[in-house]
Amino acid sequence: MIKPKYPVPAPVINRKETFWTNPEYSCFETAKDRIPLSAEDIKAAEDRLNRFAPYIARVFPETRKTDGIIESPLKPVPDLQARLAGELNARVQGRLLLKCDSHLAISGSIKARGGIYEVLKHAETLAFQAGLLDPDDNYGKLDTNEFRQFFSGYSIAVGSTGNLGLSIGIMSARLGFRVFVHMSADARQWKKEMLRKKGVQVIEYDSDYSRAVEEGRRQAEQDPGMHFIDDENSTDLFLGYAVAASRLKQQLDGMSITVDKDHPLFVYLPCGVGGGPGGITFGLKQVFKDNVHCFFAEPTASPCMLLGLMTGLHERINVRDIGLDNITDADGLAVPSPSGFVGRSLQGMISGVYTVSDARLYRLLRLTADTENIRLEPSALAGVPGAFDLFRTEQGRAYIEQHGLAPVMANAVHIAWATGGSMVPADVMDAYYAKGKS
DSSP: OOOOOSOHHHHHHTTOOOEEEEEOOHHHHHHHHEEEEEHHHHHHHHHHHHHHHHHHHHGGGGOOOTTTTOOOOOOEEEEHHHHHHHHHOOSSSSSSEEEEEEGTTSBBBTTTHHHHHHHHHHHHHHHHHHHSSEEESSSSGGGGGHHHHHHHTEEEEEEEESHHHHHHHHHHHHTOEEEEEEEESOOOHHHHHHHHTTTTTEEEOOHHHHHHHHHHHHHHOOTEEEEEEEETTHHHHHHHTTTHHHHHHHHHHHTOOOEEEOOEEEEEEEOOSHHHHHHHHHHHHHHGGGEEEEEEEEEEEEOOHHHHHHHGGGGGGGGGTTTOOOOOGGGGOOOOSOOOHHHHHHHTTTEEEEEEEEHHHHHHHHHHHHHHOOOGGGGGGGGTTTTHHHSSHHHHHHHHHHHGGGGGGOOEEEEEEBBTTTOOOOHHHHHHHHHHOO
């Protein structure tokens, strides 16, 4: 193996919670040169989603109140903030908000952004090529037997730990595609059953996420009519996630929240392979530049992005290389190797990465339900402790000092990105909650 850029600290190897700040982090103007995408690409993705809005509103009634735009609430969580300050003996300067992608329409997770976007883009491309659709058309016309019959001649495949498979399966099947979701051993049974009820072919593996992706890719290579959605390398997924940034700005404006040099924004994003948090970070940096600070959150058993960034090895390192087993109840984050595309492209934009134990995720699950009546799945809680860890760890406090933020931290806004939970069956959520109490 190539010699790592920085050594892996003992706490990471020993599954201890760690807060790491990125020595490669730099100003936006310098960092943006690493990625071959721009604000114009994000705008094109946003325009495409707007074109599809009439179709989305037509086939998914739950989106009609937002005219077919799939977006989630941004909620203050003062009771949770106060409770955690006492439990963790750490006071957060500024306000804590929860970005509830857990409650996105259609598939109930952050994957309703990138996953649904890539399916829609592929459908649009095929329809354009066949002369069936024009950008100026009302896309509600896709809800016809003619289009469903057309799309049934094509297939879509993806490898997933669960939520990406849900978003892609639900959207693809609704359009009429044949869909194959390759699911890793840690994927929840209810997600597999839900997909099968939608007409999706679910292929199960006794191995982890990497094997599911590998098999999905292999299947697509053998079928010229099949589109493989590559969670590790897709720029379309990435741009679908990035659209969240301009919408978040509108929400902050609506709450009279300013983001500038004197009012910094901190965002804490649960991370699996890295596409979701990576795309959102890229979008946020385009909008807020150096006034936003993005931290990724991973399970102590699966800190793949932390390892990739820390060592500079990116996709060439696996958590098993340092003796970790990648076994975690945070199923959406159970990924052994990170996206090399995300790690390399955002090397200078990611402020840091911290890790969270499963036990802590369950405690946070219970506390969030008790204080705010918001129920999330375990992996979605990973973003919640980030603001507290920023203040209570030596590395976090050093980051504040290093970037001259100490005088303005009282004006800061902290956003924990909640990534999934609203579609979890009640009995499963009750079991999660009971485990949190114990």
